[in-house]
Amino acid sequence: MKSKxxxxxxxxxxxxxxxxxxNSIWLIFVICIVFFSIMTPNFLRVRNITNIFLQSSFxxxxxxxxxxxxxxxxxxxxxxxxxALSAVLVIGFMDYGIPVAVLLSLxxxxxxxxxxxxFVTKAGINAFIVTLGSMLGVRGLVYIYTGERALxxxxxxxxxxxxxxxxxxxxPVLIFLIMLILGELVLRYTxxxxxxxxxxxxxxxxxxxxxxxxxxIIINFILAGFTAALAGILMASRMNAATPTLxxxxxxxxxxAVVLGGTKLDGxxxxxxxxxxxxxxxxxxxxxxxxxxxxxxxxxxxxxxILISVVxxxxxxxxxxx
Amino acid sequence: MGSSVKTESNLKDSSSKKxxxxxxxxxxxxxFVFLLMIIGISLRTDSFLTxxxxxxxxxxxxxxxxxxxxxxYMLIGGEFDLSVGSLxxxxxxxxxxxxxxxxxxxxxxIAILAGISVGAFNGFLVxxxxxxxLIVTFGMLFVIQALTLLYTGGQYVSVSNxxxxxxxxxxxxxxxxxxxxxxxxxxxxxIFGVVLSxxxxxxxxxxxxxxxxxxxxxxxxxxxxxxxxFIITGLTAAIGGIILGxxxxxxxxxxxxxxxxxxxxAVVLGGTSLFGxxGSIPKTLIGVLILxxxxxxxxxxxFPYYVQWVVQWAILIGxxxxxxxxxxxxxxx
Amino acid sequence: MKKRFITVILCLTLVFVLVGCGxxxxxxxxDIDEVVIGITNNNVGIDSYQTTHYETFREEAEELxxxxxxxxxxxxxxxxxxxxxxxxxxxxDVIVVWPVSGDAIVPAVRNANxxxxxxxxxNSPIDESGFELVEGFAGPxxxxxxxxxxxxxxxxxxxxxxxxxxxxxxxxxTAHQRSDGFNEEVENYSGIEVIETQPADWDRSRAxxxxxxxxxxxxxxxxxxxxxxxxxxxxxxxxxLEEAGRLDEVKITSATMFGDGYDAMKEGKIxxxxxxxxxxxxxxxxxxxxxxxxxxxxxxxxxxxTPKVTLDNIDEYERPIW
Numbered sequence: 001m002k003s004k005x006x007x008x009x010x011x012x013x014x015x016x017x018x019x020x021x022x023n024s025i026w027l028i029f030v031i032c033i034v035f036f037s038i039m040t041p042n043f044l045r046v047r048n049i050t051n052i053f054l055q056s057s058f059x060x061x062x063x064x065x066x067x068x069x070x071x072x073x074x075x076x077x078x079x080x081x082x083x084a085l086s087a088v089l090v091i092g093f094m095d096y097g098i099p100v101a102v103l104l105s106l107x108x109x110x111x112x113x114x115x116x117x118x119f120v121t122k123a124g125i126n127a128f129i130v131t132l133g134s135m136l137g138v139r140g141l142v143y144i145y146t147g148e149r150a151l152x153x154x155x156x157x158x159x160x161x162x163x164x165x166x167x168x169x170x171x172p173v174l175i176f177l178i179m180l181i182l183g184e185l186v187l188r189y190t191x192x193x194x195x196x197x198x199x200x201x202x203x204x205x206x207x208x209x210x211x212x213x214x215x216x217i218i219i220n221f222i223l224a225g226f227t228a229a230l231a232g233i234l235m236a237s238r239m240n241a242a243t244p245t246l247x248x249x250x251x252x253x254x255x256x257a258v259v260l261g262g263t264k265l266d267g268x269x270x271x272x273x274x275x276x277x278x279x280x281x282x283x284x285x286x287x288x289x290x291x292x293x294x295x296x297x298x299x300x301x302x303x304x305x306i307l308i309s310v311v312x313x314x315x316x317x318x319x320x321x322x
Numbered sequence: 323m324g325s326s327v328k329t330e331s332n333l334k335d336s337s338s339k340k341x342x343x344x345x346x347x348x349x350x351x352x353x354f355v356f357l358l359m360i361i362g363i364s365l366r367t368d369s370f371l372t373x374x375x376x377x378x379x380x381x382x383x384x385x386x387x388x389x390x391x392x393x394x395y396m397l398i399g400g401e402f403d404l405s406v407g408s409l410x411x412x413x414x415x416x417x418x419x420x421x422x423x424x425x426x427x428x429x430x431x432i433a434i435l436a437g438i439s440v441g442a443f444n445g446f447l448v449x450x451x452x453x454x455x456l457i458v459t460f461g462m463l464f465v466i467q468a469l470t471l472l473y474t475g476g477q478y479v480s481v482s483n484x485x486x487x488x489x490x491x492x493x494x495x496x497x498x499x500x501x502x503x504x505x506x507x508x509x510x511x512x513i514f515g516v517v518l519s520x521x522x523x524x525x526x527x528x529x530x531x532x533x534x535x536x537x538x539x540x541x542x543x544x545x546x547x548x549x550x551x552f553i554i555t556g557l558t559a560a561i562g563g564i565i566l567g568x569x570x571x572x573x574x575x576x577x578x579x580x581x582x583x584x585x586x587x588a589v590v591l592g593g594t595s596l597f598g599x600x601g602s603i604p605k606t607l608i609g610v611l612i613l614x615x616x617x618x619x620x621x622x623x624x625f626p627y628y629v630q631w632v633v634q635w636a637i638l639i640g641x642x643x644x645x646x647x648x649x650x651x652x653x654x655x
Numbered sequence: 656m657k658k659r660f661i662t663v664i665l666c667l668t669l670v671f672v673l674v675g676c677g678x679x680x681x682x683x684x685x686d687i688d689e690v691v692i693g694i695t696n697n698n699v700g701i702d703s704y705q706t707t708h709y710e711t712f713r714e715e716a717e718e719l720x721x722x723x724x725x726x727x728x729x730x731x732x733x734x735x736x737x738x739x740x741x742x743x744x745x746x747x748d749v750i751v752v753w754p755v756s757g758d759a760i761v762p763a764v765r766n767a768n769x770x771x772x773x774x775x776x777x778n779s780p781i782d783e784s785g786f787e788l789v790e791g792f793a794g795p796x797x798x799x800x801x802x803x804x805x806x807x808x809x810x811x812x813x814x815x816x817x818x819x820x821x822x823x824x825x826x827x828x829t830a831h832q833r834s835d836g837f838n839e840e841v842e843n844y845s846g847i848e849v850i851e852t853q854p855a856d857w858d859r860s861r862a863x864x865x866x867x868x869x870x871x872x873x874x875x876x877x878x879x880x881x882x883x884x885x886x887x888x889x890x891x892x893x894x895x896l897e898e899a900g901r902l903d904e905v906k907i908t909s910a911t912m913f914g915d916g917y918d919a920m921k922e923g924k925i926x927x928x929x930x931x932x933x934x935x936x937x938x939x940x941x942x943x944x945x946x947x948x949x950x951x952x953x954x955x956x957x958x959x960x961t962p963k964v965t966l967d968n969i970d971e972y973e974r975p976i977w
Contacts, residue, residue, distance in 0.1 A: 048744045055737045123643045124655030126596045128402075128456070130639065132583060137635025143628035148825035148854075150758040152782060159762050235733055241758035241782075243732045245826040250733075252460060265454045286734075290741040296699055296727035297471040304464030308447065311457045367872065375871045382864055476699055476706030477977070478887070480915055494898060570859050570894065572915065574887070575700050577860055621868040626825070626854055 024313060025261050025277035032281055036288035043291055050170065056283030057176040058231045058238075060276070062254045063261075064176075064183045065113075065227035067275045068220040070258055071187075073200040073267025074120060076221065077131040079228040079254060080247035081138035082109050086232035087242035088142055090158075091151040098158055106229045112138060113225020117218035135251065142244045150243040153236070162238035172234045179227075184272040192216060200267025256303075257282045260310045262317070351644040352593060352605070355637060356612050363619035370622050377501065383614035384507035385410075385562040387607070390585045391514040392551075392558030394606045397589055398518075399551045400531035400598025401448055401455040405440070405462035406559040406585060410578030412470045413437050413563030418479045418573040426489035433567075434560045440466060441556020442549070449549035463582070471575050480572030493569030503565050510558070515603035527551070532599020587638055588613050593645050612637065690721040690948040692941065693747035695738040697755050697779070697827075698730035702857050702887060703913060704933045707977040708778070711937035721945055730827075732759040739763040743770050748948040749790075751940060753777045757828045761785040773947050777940045779828040786955075793943040793957040794936055797829050797910070800929045801836020803963050804908045807927030808837075808847065808880050811906035815846035816879030819869050821855040821862050821892060823884040830854075833884045833910045850878075855888045862891025870899045883909040886916025886928060893924050912964060917974045920966060931961045933977055 036043040062079050069075055086105035093101035112134060119130040153159065164171040187193035195216040198206040206213055236242045261278030263270025285306070289299050364371040389406050396403050413433040420429035444462055448455040484490065495502040518524040529537040530547045537544060562581075567573050592609030594601025613634070620630040647653050699709045709725065716723045724747060728735035732755045740763060742750045750767055754760050757780050764774050764781065768788045776785075778794035808818060820837065823830025834852070841847050851869065855862035862883065869878065881896075883889035889909040896902040902924060909916060912928040919925045939959045946953050964972060 042745050045744065048741075051740055051744055055740070058733070119639055119643070122654050123639075124646050124650070125639065125642050128596055129590055129642050132587065133635040133638040136583065136631040140628040140631030140635070143626070143825065144632070148626075149831065150756045150826070152758045152784070163762070238762060239732065239736055239756075239759035240762045241756065243756040243759050243826055245730065245755070246732060246759075248731065255457070259457065265457065286737070287741060290726050290738055291745060293724045293726070295725075296729055297468050297476070299727075300464050300471070300729075301468035304461045304466075304468060307461030307464065308453075308458055311453045311461070312451065315451065315453050369871050369874070372871070378867050378871055382867065471700045476703070476709070478703045478913070478915070494894075566860055570863065570891070572859065572890070574702070574859055576858065617864075618868050618871075621853060621865060622872050624851060628825075 024317070025274055025281065028260075028281055029277050029284075032284045032288070036284060036291070040288070040291045043288060046168075048287070048291075050168065050173075052280070052283045052287045053173045054170045055287060056279050057170075057172040058235050059250065059253055059257060059282065060176045060279040061172075061179060061227050061231045061234070062224075062250065063257050063275050063279050064179055064272060065220070065224035066254045066258050067261070067263055067270055067272055068183070068187070068196060069224050070255075070263045070265070071200045071267055071270050072196040072217055072220055073203065074127040074217060074220065075131070075255060076113075076116065076224045076228075077128070077251050078112065078116065078134035078138055079224060080250035081135050081142065082112050082225050082228035083232035083235065083247040083250060084142045084242070084244060085109065085112070085138050085145075086229035087236035087246050088146050088151055088244065090233045090236050091153045091242045092145065094153050094155050094158060098155065098161075102233055105233055106226060109225040109229020109232065110222050111225070113222040113228075114218065116225070117221030120221065121214040121217050139244075146242075146244045148244060150241050152241045156240075158237055159240035160237075162234050172238070175230070175234070180272050180276055187271060192219065196220065197268055200264070200269070202268070253282060256307050256310065259314055260306070262314075265311070265314055351648065352591060352608055352612075352641050355641055356608055356615075359612065359619070359637075360615060363615065363622065367619070367622040370619060375618065375622075377499075377504070379611070379614045379618045380504045380507075381501040382618065383610050384501075384503035385565050386581060386585055386588065386613070387507050387610040388510050388565070389555070389558045389562045389581065390588050390606050390610050391510050391603060392555035393585050393589050394592075394594055394601055394603060395514070395518070395527060395551045396555050397586075397594045397596060398527050398531045398598060398601045399548055400534065401548055401551065402459060402586070403444060403552065403555045404456065404459040404582045404586075405444060405466055406555060406562075407578045407581040408463045408466040408470065409437060409440055409556060409559040410563040410566060410581055411573070411575060412440070412466050412473075413560040414567040414570075414573040414577050415470055415474055415479055415575065417564050417567045418481055418571070419474070421481050421487070421489055426487055429489075430564055433564050434557065437556040437558075437560020437563070438553055439556070441553040441559075444556065445549035445552030448552060449545045449547075467575075467579075474575055476575060478572055478574055484571050490568055490571055493565050493567070493571075503569070506561070506565065510561070511603055511607060518603055523547075523550075528599055530598070534598075584613060587634065591638060591641050593641075595645075690749075690945060691724065691745070691747045692716060692721055692749055692751060692944045692948065693724040693726070693742035693745060694751040694777070694940075695726045695728050695735050695742065695753065697728060697753045699727045701730065702885070703977040704885075704911065704931075708933040708937045711934045712941055715938045715941040719941065719945055721941075721948075728755050730755055732756040735760060736763045739767060743767050743772055747772065749773050749775060749944045751775045751777050751944050752781070754779050754781055754828055756826070757785075758782040761788070764788045775940070775944050775947055778936060779832070790947045791943065791953050791955045791957055793940045794959070795931045795961045796958045797832035798836040798839075800910045800931065800961055801833040801838075802840040803836075803929050803961075804833075804882055804910045804927065805837045805840035805844075805847075807908045807963055807965065808841075808882060808906065809844050811908065811926040812847065812879050814844060816906075817848050817850045817873075817877060818880035818882055819866075819873070819878055820849050820852040820882045821865060821884060821888045822852055823854070823888070824856045825854045830857075830884060837882055837910070847880075849882075855884070855891065857885065857887060859887050859891040859894075862888040863895045864891075866892040866895035867899075870895060870901060875901060875904065878905055881905055881907045883907065885909055885911040886913035886919075886925070889925055889928070890915050890919065893919060912972075912975055913977060914975045917969070917972075920964070920969055923966065927963060927965045929961050930964045930972055930975075932959075932975070935959045 086109045089105040090101045093104050116130050119125050120127050166174050195211050199213050257278040258275050261274035416436050417429045417433035420432050447453045447458050526542045530544045588609035589606050592605035699705050726738045735755050764785050765788050767774050774789045776789050776792045822834050853865045881892050886909050906926045908927045911931045943957050
C-alpha cells in the first residue's frame with residue numbers, strides 16, 4: 001500500500017487504475033509474497049526461494065517458447081507431451097553418451113515443433129487442432145517407446161546436471177534466466193521479434209508489409225518444441241528417470257503463466273519479463289499451497305479461478321489502446 | 323447409423339450424375355477415410371464387421387456423440403467448451419447421489435438443471451463478459467472437477483438397491499433390440515440436425531460464427547446466441563452424464579475426464595471449422611463414428627489405446643488438411 | 656518505463672525486507688515433543704481407496720497427537736518431486752512418500768536423505784536403487800496380491816482356462832505390480848493362459864467398454880476368466896458381462912476389494928478378491944512414521960496383512976466403506 005501512495009506523490013497526474021492494469025502481474029506478485037509470508041514462516045527463507053525458482057524453471061523454460069508463440073497469435077497444446085518425449089528419449093539414448101542423448105532429444109523436440117509449425121503455416125490448419133493432434137499423438141509415441149514403464153538412467157553423471165549450481169543459483173534456474181534475457185533481447189531488438197509482434201498485432205497487415213509470416217511462425221513453433229525438450233531433459237536429469245505420464249497438464253500451466261504475465265491471447269502484445277512474473281506467481285502459489293497444507297481439491301479450485309480471472313483481466317485490459 | 327447410410331447413398335447418386343471424381347473426394351473426403359478404416363480393420367479381425375459389434379460401437383459412442391451435437395453448435399457459433407468432460411462427472415455424481423435421496427425422476431431433473439446452470443455460467447462468461455472461451459472453459463474444467471471432488475469427498479457414489487429402480491433402463495435397456503442410449507442419441511441427432519438446417523436459430527448460428535461483423539449489423543444478438551450454445555452444450559453434457567451414471571449405476575469423480583478432446587476431435591473430423599460458421603450434424607456423426615470404430619477396432623486388434631492416439635493424430639491432421647485444401651482449392655496455403 | 660523500474664525496485668525491496676523477517680523466525684527453538692509428519696500422496700480422489708487412506712491418515716495422526724502436512728501429487732511425478740522438496744523446506748521430522756513413480760523420486764529422496772530427514776515409502780515401492788536411502792516401506796504387497804489373484808483364478812477355473820486382464824492406469828507402479836504378480840504366477844500354471852491385456856485406467860466406464868469389446872472379439876466359450884486390477888474395474892466388467900448374458904461362463908478375480916465388490920461377491924458375481932484396507936494401510940503408515948521420527952528402529956518392509964477373500968470367508972469381513 002505504501003508503495004502506491006509513494007509513487008502518487010512523485011507524479012501528480014498519475015492514474016492509479018491505469019498503473020494497476022499495466023503492472024497487474026507485479027502487484028499480484030507482491031500480494032502473493034505478502035500473503036504467503038504472513039501465512040507461513042518458511043515461505044521466505046532463502047532456501048525456499050531458491051526452491052521456488054528451481055521448481056518454476058521447468059515451466060519457465062517452456063513459457064519462453066510459449067510467449068513467442070502467443071505473441072504471434074498461436075499456441076501449443078503439445079508442449080507437455082514433447083517434454084515427456086524428450087525426457088524418455090534422453091534416458092533411452094543414454095548409452096550413446098550424455099551429449100549425444102541430449103542433442104538427439106533436443107532435435108526430436110524441435111522436429112515435432114517444426115512439424116506443428118509446418119501444419120499450421122503450410123497446410124493452413126488451425127493451431128488448436130494441430131497441437132491437439134500432436135498432444136495425443138506424441139503422448140502415444142511416448143507410451144509406445146517406454147512400453148508404459150518408467151525409464152531409469154544408469155548414468156549418475158546425468159543427474160548431476162540438474163543438481164549442479166553456480167554459486168547459490170541452481171543450473172536449471174541459471175539456464176532459465178539466461179534464456180529469458182536472451183529471449184527478451186531477441187524479442188526487442190531483432191527483426192524476428194518485431195515480426196512476431198507484427199504478425200500477432202495484425203496478420204493481414206504483416207503479410208502486406210512483406211513480412212515472411214510463415215518463417216516467423218515456424219521458428220516459434222520450433223522454439224516451443226526446443227524449450228519443451230530442454231525442460232524435459234532437465235526434468236529427466238532431476239528425477240534421473242523419465243515416466244511416460246510426465247507433464248500431462250504442463251501445457252495448460254504454461255499457458256496460464258504466460259497469460260497471467262499479460263501476454264494477449266490474441267497476440268501482438270507481451271514480453272518475457274512479464275512472463276517471468278507470471279511463472280513466478282504460479283510457482284509461488286503452487287509452493288505456498290503445499291506449505292499451507294491446502295487440500296488438492298481446493299488447490300484445483302483455486303487454479304481454475306485464477307485462470308478465469310486472468311482471462312477476465314486479459315479482456316478488460318487492452319494495452320494497444322494508449 | 324441411419325443418416326450415415328443416407329449420406330453414403332447420396333454419394334452414389336451424385337457419382338451416377340457424372341460429377342467428377344476428384345470433386346467427390348474433396349467434398350466427402352472424410353467418408354473415404356471412414357470406409358478405408360472400416361475395411362482396414364475388418365481385414366484384420368473377423369468379429370469387427372458384425373451386427374453385434376456395430377450396435378456395441380453405436381452404444382459406446384452415444385454419450386460422446388450426444389455431447390458432440392452440442393459441441394457442433396458451439397463450434398459453428400465460433401466458441402469452445404473444454405469443460406464438458408468434468409461436467410459429465412459432476413452430473414453423473416449428482417444423478418447417482420440424488421437417486422437414493424429423492425428418487426430417479428427428481429435426480430434426473432437435478433442433474434439436467436446442474437448441466438444447464440453450469441452451461442449458463444460458462445455462457446455468461448463468454449457471451450456477456452466476452453472472455454476467451456478456450457481458456458475460460460479450461461479454468462471451468464478445474465473448477466467443476468474440484469466441486470465434484472468436494473461434493474463427494476473423493477469417494478465413489480453408487481445406487482444402493484439396483485434391483486428396485488427403473489433408472490438403469492436409460493443406460494442399459496433396449497427397444498426392439500436397439501440400445502436406449504443409441505435411441506436417445508438418434509433423437510438428439512435428428513432434433514439438432516433439423517434445428518440447425520431448418521430454423522431461424524440455425525441460420526443465426528451460422529451467421530454469428532461465420533461472419534460476426536455482418537451479423538452484428540443485421541441485428542442478430544450474438545451475445546444471446548453464444549449464451550444459448552453454452553446452455554445447449556451443458557444440457558447435452560448432463561444427458562451424457564445421466565446415461566453414463568445409469569450404465570454404471572455408480573459414478574467416479576474422474577468419469578468423463580478427457581472427453582472434451584475426443585469430442586472436439588470428432589466434431590472437427592466431421593469438417594466443422596474452428597473459425598465458426600460451418601459444420602453440420604450428419605458430418606459430426608461421421609466424426610464420432612470414426613473415433614468409436616477406431617477405439618473398438620484397436621482393442622479388437624489387441625493394441626493398447628495409446629497406439630490409437632498416434633493414428634488419431636494422423637487422421638485428424640489428414641482430414642482437416644483435406645478439408646481446408648478443398649475449400650481454398652490448393653494443397654498448400 | 657520508469658514506472659516499471661520503480662515497481663521492480665519496490666518489489667525487490669519488499670522481498671528482501673520480508674526475507675529478513677522470515678529468516679529471523681526460523682531460530683525459534685523446535686519443540687522436541689512435537690512430531691511433524693509430511694506426506695505426499697499419489698492421487699487423492701482418483702479412487703475411494705486413496706481418499707479413505709488420506710482421511711484415515713489424518714485421523715490416526717490426530718489420535719497419536721502428531722501434526723501432519725498432507726500433500727497430493729495429483730498423479731504428476733514432477734510435482735511429487737517438488738512436494739518432497741517443499742517438505743524438506745518445512746523441516747518435517749519424517750517424509751512419507753506414496754510414489755507416483757518409484758523411479759523418478761529417487762534423487763529427491765536422496766536429497767532428503769542428505770538433509771538428514773528420514774523417508775518412509777508408503778503403499779507403492781520405490782525403485783531398488785532407492786532402498787539404501789529410505790528407512791523402510793509401509794503398505795501392502797501389490798506383487799503378492801497379483802499372485803493371490805492368480806492363485807484364486809486357478810482355483811476358480813480348476814487349473815484350466817483363458818483369461819483376459821484389465822489393468823490399472825499404465826505408468827503407475829501399483830498397476831504394473833498387480834499385473835506383474837498375476838502374470839508371473841500364471842506362468843507357473845500350464846493350463847491358464849492370459850490371452851489379452853488392456854489398460855482400464857482404474858475407471859469403471861473404461862473397463863466396461865473394454866470388456867464389451869473383448870466379449871465381441873472372443874465369442875462365447877473363449878473367455879473363462881477376467882482378472883481386474885481392482886473391484887472398481889471388476890464392476891465395470893461385470894456390467895458388460897451381465898448385459899451380454901455371459902456372466903455365468905466367466906470367473907472374476909480382482910486384486911483389491913471395494914464396497915460394491917463386496918456386494919457383488921455375496922451375489923456370487925466375483926469369485927475372489929483381496930482384502931486390502933486403506934484404513935489399515937494408513938494406520939500402519941502413520942505408526943511406522945511416528946516410530947521413525949522418534950528414533951525407533953523399524954523393519955524395512957512393514958507389510959500389513961492383505962488376505963484372500965472368497966465367498967467362503969467373506970463373512971469374516973465387514974463391508975468396506977471405501
